Amino acid sequence: MKGLKSILLLEDDAIEVKKVHRALKKLDIPNNLVVCRNGVEGLNWLSSNPDNLPGTILLDLSMPKMNGFEFLDRIKQDSKYRKIPVVVLTTSNHQEDKLRSFDKQVAGYMVKPVRYSEFVKMLKTIKSYWNTSELAY
């Protein structure tokens, strides 16, 4: 949809993708959901869409080819992408992974499978962030 920032989802599990689609639809969030199955695809998409950078990145940590941490390293080193809020969606409940993610300035960390109510809460927070910081990036 023109004028609205897209949401970039990096996820290789079709069930998780389906759930995100559903939550966006139920909450009437009309932003386009772009799905990439790994970090390499995600970086390629970002570099080929410089005028349409996403409003949020939802990032799985365990992916083939380039995992979530490698992807995070790459985008946080790049001034074009640095300010895009990233929410980590992962099966890992390990303290080490949480700390490592927050060290890389992620906006949120959610352990999968995420409960619907928690996911909705996170999306609402992102929406309010968009409303207040449209010029931030």
Add this chain to the structure above:
Amino acid sequence: MQILYVEDDKFDQLAFKRILKKIPSISVDIATSHHEMREKVEVNAYDIIIRDIYLNGEKNLDTPGNIPVYFTSGSKPVLEQLSKKSIDSKFLLLKPISLQDVQKIVTDYTNISTEPDFSQIDEWADGDEHFKNELITYYLDEIPSQIQKIEEVALEGDLKKLADLLHAVLTKLRTFGFHDLVNKVSKLEYDARNNDLAISVCNQRLEPIIIALHQTRLTLRTKRIT
């Protein structure tokens, strides 16, 4: 998992093999007499024996070795009589053997329950059965290739890759509430990643997990609303 099925009726043999095709990680061998059963048990390592009580018109309750034996009969009174003779009823199967019977036997063997808990999915579906079915369909479509990759990597002996693949399957298992399986897979993932696990030990622990993963497909199929 290796099953020895002792049965002299060709039709029952075929029907049993057909059921077993639905759980690919189980192999079945057939014997048609007591004598053949004994011979085969001496040279093969079976995990379970399923055997007809009457073979070639002769009643026999032989149980070779320490292998768990399930008795089958087409007659309910015969089984009831055996039940009175202190044979646990879970080891008595009325013919024709059903898929559910086999699933129960397999669950006893793996000691892993594959009964789903849909509370998470129900929250997402919010009464939308079509959505729930779609998620189940995705599961049924994706899990076989994940199982295959796990088996391949285990054969190669690459524990790091195995841990990654087990990790990848965990989200699905948690989503569908296969709690028992989640526990087993998480523990194996952790040990494969962090401990110096011998490949043989790893494969031993993996075998029931693989069987249970196949079982989850059968369980979810029956839960899908058509």
